[in-house]
Amino acid sequence: xxxxxxxxxxxxxxxxxxxxxxxxxxxxxxxxxxxxxxxxxxxxxxxxxxxxxxxxxxxxxxxxxxxxxxxxxxxxxxxxxxxxxxxxxxxxxxxxxxxxxxxxxxxxxxxxxxxxxxxxxxxxxxxxxxxxxxxxxxxxxxxxxxxxxxxxxxxxxxxxxxxxxxxxxxxxxxxxxxxxxxxxxxxxxxxxxxxxxxxxxxxxxxxxxxxxxxxxxxxxxxxxxxxxxxxxxxxxxxxxxxxxxxxxxxxxxxxxxxxxxxxxxxxxxxxxxxxxxxxxxxxxxxxxxxxxxxxxxxxxxxxxxxxxxxx
Numbered sequence: 646x647x648x649x650x651x652x653x654x655x656x657x658x659x660x661x662x663x664x665x666x667x668x669x670x671x672x673x674x675x676x677x678x679x680x681x682x683x684x685x686x687x688x689x690x691x692x693x694x695x696x697x698x699x700x701x702x703x704x705x706x707x708x709x710x711x712x713x714x715x716x717x718x719x720x721x722x723x724x725x726x727x728x729x730x731x732x733x734x735x736x737x738x739x740x741x742x743x744x745x746x747x748x749x750x751x752x753x754x755x756x757x758x759x760x761x762x763x764x765x766x767x768x769x770x771x772x773x774x775x776x777x778x779x780x781x782x783x784x785x786x787x788x789x790x791x792x793x794x795x796x797x798x799x800x801x802x803x804x805x806x807x808x809x810x811x812x813x814x815x816x817x818x819x820x821x822x823x824x825x826x827x828x829x830x831x832x833x834x835x836x837x838x839x840x841x842x843x844x845x846x847x848x849x850x851x852x853x854x855x856x857x858x859x860x861x862x863x864x865x866x867x868x869x870x871x872x873x874x875x876x877x878x879x880x881x882x883x884x885x886x887x888x889x890x891x892x893x894x895x896x897x898x899x900x901x902x903x904x905x906x907x908x909x910x911x912x913x914x915x916x917x918x919x920x921x922x923x924x925x926x927x928x929x930x931x932x933x934x935x936x937x938x939x940x941x942x943x944x945x946x947x948x949x950x951x952x953x954x955x956x
Contacts, residue, residue: 650864650871654888661890667743670892683722683753691724692770694826697918697950698725698855699732699771702822705915705954706853710774711735712821715847717809717840717856718828721745722754723802725826730800731758731773731781738815740805748793759785810839815847822853829858829903831894841910854912854953858903861947863895872926873947881935899939900946907951915954922947 660669702709710733716725719741726737761767762778784791784799797804805814823844829837848854861873876897879888889895900919907914922945936944 648868648870650868650875653864653867654890657890657892658888661892666892667745683724683750683757687722688724688757691722691826692728694857695725695728695732696770697857698822698824701855701916701950701952702853705952706821706851709734709822713819714738714822714824715812715815715820715844716740717823717825717844718831719746719804722750723804724754724757725824726802727754727758727781727800728771730802731767731777732771733774733777735801737800737802738805738820739802740807740809740812742806742808744806746804748796751793751796752788755781755785755788810836810843812843812847817846818849818852820847820852821849822855823848824855826857827859829856830860830863830896830898833894833896834898834902834906837896838906838910841906841912845910845912848955850955852955854951854955856951858900858949858951859947860897860899860949863893872929873922874927874930874932874944877927877932877936877944878930880933899936899943900949901939901943903949903951907953913953913956914951916952918950918952919946920948921945 657670660666663669699709709729712734713736714726714729714734716737716739719726719739723739723746726739729737758767758781762773762782767773780799784796788796791799805812807814832840844854862871862876865871865873865875876884876888876895884897904914904917921942924941924945927941927945932944
């Protein structure tokens with residue numbers, strides 16, 4: 646039986662071999678799967694991540710005001726960088742391997758923040774500084790007269806298109822907070838290891854890292870006929886050669902593997918938050934023997950925050 650996720654996997658696998666694959670995939674996601682728009686689910690999910698990052702940072706380090714931040718994986722809509730600007734961060738860096746955002750997406754993001762401010766609901770997620778809110782409102786008012794670079798500059802955001810394994814424009818031990826959302830699961834392990842080594846270089850010795858990882862099968866977000874552990878039925882060989890793709894890769898790593906990588910690299914793991922998931926759904930599937938070293942409970946862990954207070 647051909648399912649919706651099979652078709653998406655085939656299309657994205659084909660796209661991954663084409664020039665300009667990320668732009669083609671964006672068109673596909675926008676016009677076919679309808680997965681590229683700043684809807685409530687995405688917007689409020691990102692705001693919830695900001696809330697977690699800020700709470701963890703405040704508890705471990707202090708206020709974000711005047712601090713320098715670095716985000717891995719900007720994505721299409723810079724909700725997180727905008728949030729840190731409004732919260733008072735001095736310099737906001739956001740790095741992505743591909744240029745996925747533009748002025749139109751900045752407008753969509755600003756509109757959503759302005760709407761929350763008018764409704765007096767932004768305070769449910771962040772404590773926006775009045776002077777920063779004033780700047781955002783001015784940008785919103787004069788949006789058409791400003792270009793992409795000017796908007797980001799006014800919001801103290803450096804949008805960096807670069808391989809995060811070599812952040813040559815960021816000096817040693819200069820970043821107070823490094824964070825990511827739904828990104829680690831899309832990075833192959835050897836690359837992730839090198840990125841974390843680079844993060845170790847640029848984070849302040851008394852700085853902080855906060856990363857949210859979604860370890861569920863992302864095809865299940867699109868095709869509700871499968872559960873979030875569906876991809877654990879396939880061998881590494883089948884997954885790598887036939888199903889997975891380079892435009893939206895999934896490394897299928899489990900929670901304990903990320904923990905072990907931190908340990909191998911000597912990165913402190915001061916705290917974590919995990920979602921235990923549903924072991925019964927794992928049991929309902931024929932899990933491939935490539936995952937036999939994990940217990941059902943380990944396989945079931947679906948999401949986590951990993952917090953690191955550097956010392």
